[in-house]
Amino acid sequence: MKITARSLSGEILDVQVDGSVFKKVSKHKGDVLDLPWIAPGLIDIQINGFGGIDFNRPIESDAAWEHATQQLYAHGCTGFLLTLITNREEGYRELLGDLVTRLRRDPRNCFGFHLEGPWLNPDPSFRGAHRSEWMQKPALSLLKEWRGLVGDWLKLITLAPEVDLDAAVTVITEGKKQGVEFFIGHSGAMGETLARAVKAGAIGWTHLGNAAPALAPKFDNVLFHALAQPGLMASLIPDGVHVPPHAFRALAQALEQAASSRLLLTTDAMAGAAAGRKGRTTLGEVEVEIGADGSARLPESSSQPGPGRLAGSTLTPFAGVFLAEKMAGLYLEDAWEAFSTRPASIFGLKHGLVEGQPADFCLLSPEKTPYLLATYQRGKCVYEAP
Ligand SMILES: [Zn+2]
Numbered sequence: 099m100k101i102t103a104r105s106l107s108g109e110i111l112d113v114q115v116d117g118s119v120f121k122k123v124s125k126h127k128g129d130v131l132d133l134p135w136i137a138p139g140l141i142d143i144q145i146n147g148f149g150g151i152d153f154n155r156p157i158e159s160d161a162a163w164e165h166a167t168q169q170l171y172a173h174g175c176t177g178f179l180l181t182l183i184t185n186r187e188e189g190y191r192e193l194l195g196d197l198v199t200r201l202r203r204d205p206r207n208c209f210g211f212h213l214e215g216p217w218l219n220p221d222p223s224f225r226g227a228h229r230s231e232w233m234q235k236p237a238l239s240l241l242k243e244w245r246g247l248v249g250d251w252l253k254l255i256t257l258a259p260e261v262d263l264d265a266a267v268t269v270i271t272e273g274k275k276q277g278v279e280f281f282i283g284h285s286g287a288m289g290e291t292l293a294r295a296v297k298a299g300a301i302g303w304t305h306l307g308n309a310a311p312a313l314a315p316k317f318d319n320v321l322f323h324a325l326a327q328p329g330l331m332a333s334l335i336p337d338g339v340h341v342p343p344h345a346f347r348a349l350a351q352a353l354e355q356a357a358s359s360r361l362l363l364t365t366d367a368m369a370g371a372a373a374g375r376k377g378r379t380t381l382g383e384v385e386v387e388i389g390a391d392g393s394a395r396l397p398e399s400s401s402q403p404g405p406g407r408l409a410g411s412t413l414t415p416f417a418g419v420f421l422a423e424k425m426a427g428l429y430l431e432d433a434w435e436a437f438s439t440r441p442a443s444i445f446g447l448k449h450g451l452v453e454g455q456p457a458d459f460c461l462l463s464p465e466k467t468p469y470l471l472a473t474y475q476r477g478k479c480v481y482e483a484p
Contacts, residue, residue: 139176147369154382184215210253227409258285350426368410
């Protein structure tokens with residue numbers, strides 16, 4: 099297959115796909131009008147559910163799995179980390195056991211697990227929609243159990259190192275040896291505590307600006323400490339709800355313009371994303387209300403603690419890139435990179451429009467604000483716009 103298309107930086111490329119890889123990527127000679135845009139597939143490192151399917155509950159059928167992952171393809175996503183929020187130990191056992199069987203058989207666009215919890219800060223300022231009573235201190239025994247269950251499919255753990263710093267350092271050090279990456283999140287880690295976790299190997303902050311105290315000292319707060327930590331990446335949720343546009347712009351610009359860019363974009367999507375309906379849904383055992391503005395929150399009327407708190411988002415990856423571009427005033431190619439090749443590189447995924455790499459890419463319509471024409475994974479068309 100041969101495609102002539104424009105890269106997001108404006109270059110006209112001749113792209114030759116042979117089987118599952120890019121065989122040749124070269125500059126096209128001459129100018130052509132009205133070409134589609136071509137860009138690497140989007141990589142989302144935090145997907146709790148999608149298309150009406152909640153990944154934090156047992157998936158009922160192959161059809162449900164296919165539907166959720168197909169909806170992700172339809173929103174430009176060729177790779178995602180299936181994310182489980184804080185659960186009971188037996189909850190992880192059941193969910194991970196079931197999911198890994200599915201992944202080994204038919205991974206679709208999922209390349210592994212992100213466990214957000216249970217090693218988080220249970221304080222109401224940090225816990226977000228997670229259940230405090232299921233949180234615990236980091237423990238090698240649990241890491242070993244998860245690795246035993248899912249092996250190399252375990253890619254990322256979000257933890258709060260201040261809950262037990264020595265235990266966190268031990269778990270991070272050991273996990274890194276086994277190929278697991280660590281982000282800090284739902285955490286109040288600052289100063290020395292943060293520096294120690296980073297020195298041990300933590301490389302990012304999960305959804306910076308969220309699961310953080312509403313009222314905090316003007317300088318001594320997690321935002322400034324995370325931004326000031328050299329090299330620490332951070333993911334932001336570009337739905338305009340999790341982080342208001344002015345704050346998103348400030349954070350994204352600070353991260354993007356660091357010595358080496360450390361901005362990551364993620365949706366933190368849950369079952370309500372691409373599900374086309376308002377009303378009640380779930381995030382594991384948590385009941386969630388999708389509002390008229392598309393936000394996913396703990397219902398005001400429920401007996402669950404923390405009504406009104408955000409519980410994931412209904413943002414889709416494709417929409418997220420353009421919202422990020424607009425809110426932060428980024429170049430589209432930079433926003434796209436923060437949602438594709440940069441997260442891919444964390445996990446050693448070969449990704450990008452480069453000869454020899456897997457042909458995972460999106461074609462976009464040539465308008466100023468493009469829509470998705472098609473998604474390809476390993477050289478195969480997995481989504482085409484109707
Ligand atoms: Zn979270």
